[in-house]
Amino acid sequence: MIQLQNLHKEYRAGKHSIPALTGINMNIEKGEIFGVIGHSGAGKSTLIRCINLLERPTSGKVIVDGVDLTSLDARSLQEQRRYMGMIFQHFNLLSSATVAENVAFPLELAKRPKVEIRRKVNELLALVGLEAHQDKYPAQLSGGQKQRVGIARALANDPKVLLCDEATSALDPQTTNSILTLLLDINKKLHITIVLITHEMHVIRSICDRVGVIDGGKIVEMGKVADVFLKPQHSTTREFIEQVADFADLQEAVVREKSAEQRTIVRITFLGEQTYQPILFQTMKETDVPFSILQGTISRMKDTPYGQLVAELEGDESRVENAVKMLRLHGLDVEVIEWAG
Numbered sequence: 001m002i003q004l005q006n007l008h009k010e011y012r013a014g015k016h017s018i019p020a021l022t023g024i025n026m027n028i029e030k031g032e033i034f035g036v037i038g039h040s041g042a043g044k045s046t047l048i049r050c051i052n053l054l055e056r057p058t059s060g061k062v063i064v065d066g067v068d069l070t071s072l073d074a075r076s077l078q079e080q081r082r083y084m085g086m087i088f089q090h091f092n093l094l095s096s097a098t099v100a101e102n103v104a105f106p107l108e109l110a111k112r113p114k115v116e117i118r119r120k121v122n123e124l125l126a127l128v129g130l131e132a133h134q135d136k137y138p139a140q141l142s143g144g145q146k147q148r149v150g151i152a153r154a155l156a157n158d159p160k161v162l163l164c165d166e167a168t169s170a171l172d173p174q175t176t177n178s179i180l181t182l183l184l185d186i187n188k189k190l191h192i193t194i195v196l197i198t199h200e201m202h203v204i205r206s207i208c209d210r211v212g213v214i215d216g217g218k219i220v221e222m223g224k225v226a227d228v229f230l231k232p233q234h235s236t237t238r239e240f241i242e243q244v245a246d247f248a249d250l251q252e253a254v255v256r257e258k259s260a261e262q263r264t265i266v267r268i269t270f271l272g273e274q275t276y277q278p279i280l281f282q283t284m285k286e287t288d289v290p291f292s293i294l295q296g297t298i299s300r301m302k303d304t305p306y307g308q309l310v311a312e313l314e315g316d317e318s319r320v321e322n323a324v325k326m327l328r329l330h331g332l333d334v335e336v337i338e339w340a341g
């Protein structure tokens with residue numbers, strides 16, 4: 001749905017040029033929720049604003065639903081932009097317009113008939129749960145409600161793509177979760193491709209299918225959220241994963257708890273249905289290797305349950321090796337952190 005090809009962006013500041021994106025290549029599939037995570041200044045905002053050409057890339061191509069946006073004249077670009085909604089960290093609502101008027105605004109710009117605008121506004125306000133607030137002004141709304149107005153407005157022209165620029169960063173954790181649930185709901189109901197940028201791993205874990213990690217204007221790691229989350233390759237990715245406390249604890253447990261000799265420490269990862277099956281217990285019974293769990297967590301990535309355990313296996317190397325082999329045969333991911341001895 002969205003292809004970014006060798007995208008470069010340099011800002012000019014007097015005589016200097018500031019490189020913000022240095023060769024981004026990305027292919028975002030139709031219907032997926034794709035997250036880009038990065039620290040402040042990494043290039044997230046520039047990247048998402050290049051997708052609808054609010055920021056024009058210095059070089060490279062932006063292809064959306066088969067159309068190369070970088071090759072369009074101003075009028076055609078305006079037309080294409082209609083199919084890309086955008087929401088912002090600080091909502092960007094018209095303060096002098098009511099909720100209903102804010103949502104109607106893009107439809108009026110598109111010169112839709114009045115009856116159709118009325119119908120569409122009602123439909124959108126119902127979708128985001130704001131029917132009862134349609135005559136209020138933005139100043140009378142909570143942050144979460146303002147973002148709901150932003151979402152309704154972004155969906156007015158039936159976009160194929162929704163771009164979310166740090167859409168939950170100004171919200172408290174509970175409101176963040178309700179907005180994330182709404183985005184997930186919209187993605188499922190309307191089959192809209194969603195691209196979001198964030199500096200919070202929690203946001204990625206809750207709703208994204210795939211993630212790209214951006215650092216210094218480059219994508220340093222990209223893949224399915226489960227793969228990137230459970231097997232991070234880049235130091236920046238690891239830093240973000242440490243934000244999610246249960247995983248940070250797992251690392252610490254290994255240092256703290258390693259005790260007797262003849263004990264091997266492993267990290268076992270369960271994903272999907274495996275999470276609920278007694279594979280670990282069965283294997284240990286069959287191989288007669290006692291084990292003790294040092295740390296563990298079970299959680300969810302979007303719809304997928306996962307678990308990770310750090311365990312000590314007792315016994316000589318060959319018996320433990322056999323147990324590890326059996327766990328892997330059952331499809332579990334087993335990483336030996338430290339062998340016995």
Ligand SMILES: Nc1ncnc2c1ncn2[C@@H]1O[C@H](COP(=O)(O)OP(=O)(O)OP(=O)(O)O)[C@@H](O)[C@H]1O
Nearest residue numbers: 011013018020038039040041042043044045046047
């Ligand atoms: N209009 C601009 N003029 C000059 N430099 C800019 C401009 N916008 C961004 N930059 C620079 O480009 C780089 C990337 O900025 P960008 O805002 O895309 O990062 P970000 O990851 O979104 O950061 P944040 O989370 O703090 O918003 C930074 O070095 C920033 O200072």
